[in-house]
Amino acid sequence: MPLLDIIGVDACQRSFCIGFAFLSGETEEDYTWALDCLRSLYETCNSQLPSVILTDRCIACMNAAATCFPTATSLLCLWHANKAVLQHCQPAFKPSRATQQTAAEADGWDAFYQSWHSIMSSPDEETFKERVAEFERKYVPEYIQEVGYIKTTWLDPYKEKLVKAWVDQHTHFGNVVTSRVEGNILYSI
Numbered sequence: 001m002p003l004l005d006i007i008g009v010d011a012c013q014r015s016f017c018i019g020f021a022f023l024s025g026e027t028e029e030d031y032t033w034a035l036d037c038l039r040s041l042y043e044t045c046n047s048q049l050p051s052v053i054l055t056d057r058c059i060a061c062m063n064a065a066a067t068c069f070p071t072a073t074s075l076l077c078l079w080h081a082n083k084a085v086l087q088h089c090q091p092a093f094k095p096s097r098a099t100q101q102t103a104a105e106a107d108g109w110d111a112f113y114q115s116w117h118s119i120m121s122s123p124d125e126e127t128f129k130e131r132v133a134e135f136e137r138k139y140v141p142e143y144i145q146e147v148g149y150i151k152t153t154w155l156d157p158y159k160e161k162l163v164k165a166w167v168d169q170h171t172h173f174g175n176v177v178t179s180r181v182e183g184n185i186l187y188s189i
Contacts, residue, residue: 002026004034004061008050031064039068052170056080057158073170076161078120081154085116088153089146112139116150124165 002025006018019041021034042049053065053072057080066074093109115135122128132155139147160166 002030004031006034006038026058026060028060028063031058031061032067035064035068057084057153074161075167075170076158078162081120081162082116085150085154086113088149089113089116089143092143092146112143112146115139119155120162121164123168128159128163128165 001022004021004023006020007015008018009015019038021037023030023034039049041047050069050072052075053069054075054077055061055065056077062074065072089112090109093112115131115138119128119131119135122131132151135150136147154162
């Protein structure tokens with residue numbers, strides 16, 4: 001059975017446990033059940049509902065969070081996005097078994113991944129557009145599938161939920177929201 005780990009993050013960026021829920025599956029209905037239970041706990045304790053909710057890119061969980069906490073801002077966990085980009089894109093930079101990886105090839109992946117991080121840390125929309133354009137100029141056509149993956153999976157649909165220029169507009173206890181905790185977690189802030 002999947003385990004949904006629900007945590008909070010305080011003003012000092014320390015995480016704390018809010019609850020756990022074993023789910024019968026990972027459908028939107030499963031997440032809605034767990035988040036409805038969480039919402040009822042908030043209401044029973046007369047607590048303020050979360051203002052920001054961070055999830056991985058699980059669409060069912062994202063939809064359930066939007067339904068159960070409609071006033072909360074929904075963001076994506078950058079740690080999970082980084083892990084997915086690493087898993088999907090890094091193999092394109094590895095040499096075939098017949099050849100040894102050169103320092104230049106290793107540097108190629110490092111530069112590509114640094115470009116991704118640079119895009120994520122864009123302080124404003126103008127810088128974001130410039131960094132994406134530079135990324136495309138540098139890596140298309142040689143890495144067109146990897147650039148396409150980043151654009152269609154992360155940037156086009158979710159830039160407002162990942163990139164610093166948009167994420168930093170949402171504060172928690174007056175602090176900028178960050179995502180740094182690992183695992184399949186719903187972050188309740």
